[in-house]
Structure formats: C-alpha cells, structure tokens
Amino acid sequence: MSTPAKRRLMRDFKRIQLDAPSGVSASPVPDNVMYWNAVIIGPADTPFEDGTFRLAMQFDEQYPNKPPLVKFLSTMFHPNVYATGELCLDILQNRWSPTYDVSSILTSIQSLLNDPNISSPANVEAANLYKDHRSQYVKRVRETVENSWNEDDSDEDEDGEDEEDDDE
Amino acid sequence: MKVNIKHWHGVATWHWQTQNDELCGICRVPFDGHCPSCRYPGDTCPLILGKGCSHNFHLHCILKWLEQSSSKGLCPMCRQIFTATVLEGVGAPDEIAQLQELENSHRVAREQAEVGDAYELPNDVL
Ligand SMILES: [Zn+2]
Ligand SMILES: [Zn+2]
Ligand SMILES: [Zn+2]
Numbered sequence: 001m002s003t004p005a006k007r008r009l010m011r012d013f014k015r016i017q018l019d020a021p022s023g024v025s026a027s028p029v030p031d032n033v034m035y036w037n038a039v040i041i042g043p044a045d046t047p048f049e050d051g052t053f054r055l056a057m058q059f060d061e062q063y064p065n066k067p068p069l070v071k072f073l074s075t076m077f078h079p080n081v082y083a084t085g086e087l088c089l090d091i092l093q094n095r096w097s098p099t100y101d102v103s104s105i106l107t108s109i110q111s112l113l114n115d116p117n118i119s120s121p122a123n124v125e126a127a128n129l130y131k132d133h134r135s136q137y138v139k140r141v142r143e144t145v146e147n148s149w150n151e152d153d154s155d156e157d158e159d160g161e162d163e164e165d166d167d168e
Numbered sequence: 169m170k171v172n173i174k175h176w177h178g179v180a181t182w183h184w185q186t187q188n189d190e191l192c193g194i195c196r197v198p199f200d201g202h203c204p205s206c207r208y209p210g211d212t213c214p215l216i217l218g219k220g221c222s223h224n225f226h227l228h229c230i231l232k233w234l235e236q237s238s239s240k241g242l243c244p245m246c247r248q249i250f251t252a253t254v255l256e257g258v259g260a261p262d263e264i265a266q267l268q269e270l271e272n273s274h275r276v277a278r279e280q281a282e283v284g285d286a287y288e289l290p291n292d293v294l
Contacts, residue, residue: 004205
C-alpha cells in the first residue's frame with residue numbers, strides 16, 4: 001500500500017539513482033521501501049579514504065517529518081559513532097528538517113567522518129585520541145577501513161539473503 | 169466547406185505563481201502537483217507562502233511539519249519562524265485556522281521557554 005512516507009521514499013530513490021552524490025549509494029531492500037542499505041566511501045585525503053562503510057536506514061510513516069534511524073553496520077572508530085553503530089549527529093536528532101532526504105543525510109554523514117564534533121563524543125576514546133594522539137587515531141581508523149573491505153566480501157551476500165527472507 | 173461545431177471541450181493550463189523554487193521542499197513534488205496526502209492538485213491542495221521568508225510549501229505538507237513539536241514552528245528551509253501569508257479564498261478555512269493555531273502555539277512555547285532559556289532560538293541558523 002502506498003503511503004505519503006513511501007511515496008516520498010520512492011522520490012528519494014529516484015533522486016539518488018539519477019544524481020547520486022559522489023561516494024555514497026543507497027537503495028531500499030527488496031519489497032520494503034522503509035528499510036534501506038547504504039554505503040559511504042571514505043573521502044579522499046582523510047584517514048577514512050577508500051573505506052566502504054555500510055549503513056542501515058530505518059524509516060517510519062512519519063518520514064519526512066521525523067528523521068530515520070541510521071546506524072553503521074560496519075565497525076567504526078569515530079568520536080561521534082557509538083559502539084552500536086548509532087550516530088550522534090544533530091541533523092538526525094534535534095536539528096532534523098523535513099527537507100532532508102536520503103542523499104543529503106548520507107552526504108552529511110560523509111562529511112562528519114573527517115569533521116567530528118569533539119564537544120559531545122559518543123566514543124570517548126576516539127575523541128581523546130583525535131585530540132591528543134592524532135597518529136594513533138589515524139592508525140585505529142585505518143584498521144576500520146581495512147575491516148570494511150573484508151566485511152564487504154564475507155557478509156554482503158548473506159545479509160542480502162537474510163533480509164529477503166525476513167520480508168517474505 | 170462548412171463546419172458545424174456540435175460541441176467543444178475547453179482546455180486550460182494553470183500554474184501557481186511562485187518565484188524561485190519549483191518543488192515543495194518537504195514532499196519534493198512540483199508545486200503544480202499535489203501533496204502525497206491528496207489526489208488532485210489545485211484549490212484543495214494549495215500552496216502556502218511564507219511571510220517572513222520566501223519559502224513555499226503545500227498547505228498539507230507544512231501543516232504536518234508544524235504539528236511536530238520538534239519543528240519549533242520554524243521554516244524547514246531556513247529555520248526562521250514560519251508565518252503563513254494568508255490569502256483570501258486560498259485553502260479550506262478550517263485548515264488555515266489550524267495552521268494559524270499551530271503558529272500560535274509554537275509562539276507561546278517560545279515565549280515560555282525564553283524564561284527557562286531551553287528553547288533553541290531561530291537566530292541559530294545553519
Ligand atoms: Zn509538498
Ligand atoms: Zn494536499
Ligand atoms: Zn524559510
């Protein structure tokens with residue numbers, strides 16, 4: 001059944017297919033436009049360069065008047081990402097606007113990668129290393145980048161099947 | 169050759185008179201189309217013009233946003249306080265009244281919060 005939220009999400013999908021911002025991609029899982037899988041490529045000239053970080057986005061019928069739940073599926077080492085993969089990002093919380101869409105959410109997360117907000121850390125260790133021991137911070141981030149490649153090879157097919165099973 | 173016109177169908181086109189944006193920023197449907205809750209464009213799904221800022225939305229789209237307390241009564245595009253330009257004959261009277269009521273209740277919430285200083289003020293623009 002088509003609802004306002006689903007119609008909006010189909011527009012988001014059309015937009016990201018026609019005009020994807022560089023380094024991000026996303027699509028709804030088969031048969032469920034309310035649940036999306038996304039990938040953000042770590043921006044060049046940052047410690048996150050070449051990482052293929054996977055995310056899940058869960059929308060509800062209040063979208064776009066309420067933000068989606070967004071979390072990283074890939075293991076991250078970032079001051080604003082919790083161990084669960086959930087993000088601390090103002091536009092996904094109290095500064096949400098219904099003019100945002102999937103493309104602009106992912107672009108914001110992409111720019112958060114190399115521009116963390118240190119004042120309210122979700123990962124205190126990452127925030128401290130970022131502030132005081134930058135080379136160690138970079139090393140930890142590079143580990144997650146390498147992990148992201150391995151995850152991609154081993155998990156992706158399994159995940160795809162799981163989700164299809166859930167929907168049927 | 170003689171032509172007898174037996175009947176005819178008038179066809180007209182119309183557009184909302186808007187200056188800059190052609191899409192509603194909330195539903196991303198062109199202004200000349202209808203919001204996702206309506207079936208037909210036009211008078212039953214009118215555009216609402218911002219008074220303080222120049223941003224326009226389908227009436228039903230801005231209503232749903234302002235119904236959220238998290239909207240704080242702000243324009244989704246520029247985060248200034250949203251005030252609708254009310255034009256005579258545009259929009260169902262009860263929906264326009266609802267819009268004004270929402271604007272009002274956000275204003276009251278803002279005034280109350282100024283004492284407690286907990287409310288995010290609109291000068292905090294991106
Ligand atoms: Zn709209
Ligand atoms: Zn409508
Ligand atoms: Zn505005």
